[in-house]
Amino acid sequence: MQIIQPHYHAIARTAQDYERMAMSGVVAVAEPAFWAGFDRLYPETFIDYFRQISEFEPTRAAQYGIRHFCWVAVNPKEAENPTLTREVLKHFPEFFAKPTVLGVGETGLHKSTKNECESLEAHVELAMRHGQLVLIHTPHLADKAHGTRKVLEVLAGMKVDPERIWIDHVEEQTIKPCLDAGYWVGFTLYPITKCSPKRAVDMLEKYGTERILVNSSADWGPSDPFTLQECILEYRRRGHTLQEALHVFHNNPCRFLGQNPKFDIQPIRVETLAEARV
């Protein structure tokens, strides 16, 4: 089955991931800009990082037949340095022009501070002004509900197109208000700290499959890109068809990411040879 990994931090992973993902059906990954594990001090560090994910990573993925796309952002954990954020934002337009950059992300909130909210607003405003897609990180664990409400508040005060915004890491207590407001949402599968494959399938069964993305968010911490395949297995095991699985795990990413014409992978429909009259 063909699969798209919509949220994958490739620079933190080895080529073995690419090889195994390719062998298990992954045809494309999208890499949001991420926190490096420490707070970066210089705008130039971000610029080189953006060059890495927009220029180098596509070549590494291509060796395994995987398309690589990316996003640019100052991660919410680094938003406490507004001067740095402003300096880095100035460089975004040059990356928007690159052939594999899909938009602004992952911006969002970590502790929902004033600086973080201002950074989120600046990111979204810049993205909207340049016609870019937006990927928004919501906080983990104890801050999840409060931080997600805050994200929705910030967005509600702005002129945005909800269909071009993906609010990520939603869980059972945060999915409904995000969908109700018209945004795309993402389930992030982690071994321990976020959503599990089984819970993701529960939410797909409860809320339907429209405007929902599922991703593994593999990064440099305890994470596993194959939680996505685990989720697909769970989905299929519960009796959902191959076409339904393709709808969620391949076609939905095509629909959201494809709003940027650079993402040119098309949705797939399966049919038998008899149906196709070949």
Added chain:
Amino acid sequence: MLTPDQVVETYFLEARHQLLEIAALLDRLDAAVARAGREPGVVATAKLAALREAIAVLSAELPTRERTVALLELFAQA
């Protein structure tokens, strides 16, 4: 060996994850019951009863014996 605080700190997230999985399982059951058009609470299998009893065992702050042993014996009868 770990101190009491270290035990909680070390295993909190893992336990949180496991409890959420159990919560999701019970929600999944409720949803399946609703889809089948059955009344809530009508599913009464030995396995489900064992799970509910196990949850009660875990809720006791001062159990009379090791929880793991109690659960293994409970599940052996399910």
